[in-house]
């Protein structure tokens with residue numbers, strides 16, 4: 001059985017995003033989502049393609065890795081190879097020290113929340129538990145309660161507010177209206193929406209982007225932020241509710257999110273918005 005590893009190309013990104021979308025399943029792990037690709041698309045098509053690795057088995061995409069920062073790869077793995085030991089061995093070999101083209105020799109962290117055989121192999125090969133993450137999930141079968149604040153969908157008229165709130169929420173943010181336009185023009189955004197929440201004075205105080213993976217599949221919140229001057233007033237909860245409602249409208253089966261377990265505020269906020277906290281899951285670090 002032939003397994004190949006290649007970097008993505010700008011022309012293959014739509015196919016890659018679609019493959020990752022089909023792997024999102026209710027009850028499955030909260031793994032790399034087309035929304036993560038969509039969010040990173042704001043950096044530009046060329047740059048995103050350079051950061052993506054694609055494993056194919058007999059020509060079919062079976063795993064996708066997004067290299068973020070030096071030494072961290074975030075994986076999405078097809079359910080069809082969940083227990084495929086040969087496929088898992090190939091992934092491990094490609095991520096091992098000395099293997100060219102994916103991770104540097106001196107630092108390697110792998111986010112692998114799916115792929116039972118691959119996870120077992122990493123653990124059994126001495127890879128160590130790294131940062132813990134908390135997945136959360138809200139089922140969207142029942143109607144989502146009203147969020148209680150005014151929320152608008154972002155387009156040209158309020159993109160500056162969306163960007164300003166992003167920057168006021170994440171101190172290291174480099175988001176710009178230009179980057180928003182790049183993101184909004186890419187294929188994953190065809191089933192996504194950015195929302196901005198306003199306080200009763202009409203000031204933009206919170207933002208979220210919600211990504212559907214298609215009808216009947218789990219959608220993703222990425223990212224959610226409340227302006228640093230407006231925290232602690234329930235806006236995070238309200239915006240998470242608005243996000244869940246938007247995903248429900250788009251046909252998602254559930255709303256999912258994953259946040260570092262150390263981000264107690266985020267875990268509490270999603271829980272307040274009716275998300276169920278799932279067991280923490282750690283990344284894997286290659287032993288030195």
Ligand SMILES: CC(C)(COP(=O)(O)OP(=O)(O)OC[C@H]1O[C@@H](n2cnc3c(N)ncnc32)[C@H](O)[C@@H]1OP(=O)(O)O)[C@@H](O)C(=O)NCCC(=O)NCCS
Pocket residue numbers: 169170223224225226227230231232233234235236237238259263264265266268269272
């Ligand atoms: C996380 C964040 C969205 C929370 O927004 P917020 O408007 O302050 O949240 P809320 O006022 O709606 O609070 C919701 C709940 O979380 C709790 N909470 C909020 N911040 C908290 C903190 N730092 N530590 C512990 N609990 C916290 C509140 O007490 C509240 O709990 P309750 O409903 O049980 O009373 C905001 O702090 C933020 O934007 N942080 C930076 C970006 C980020 O981390 N985003 C999330 C990950 S992508």
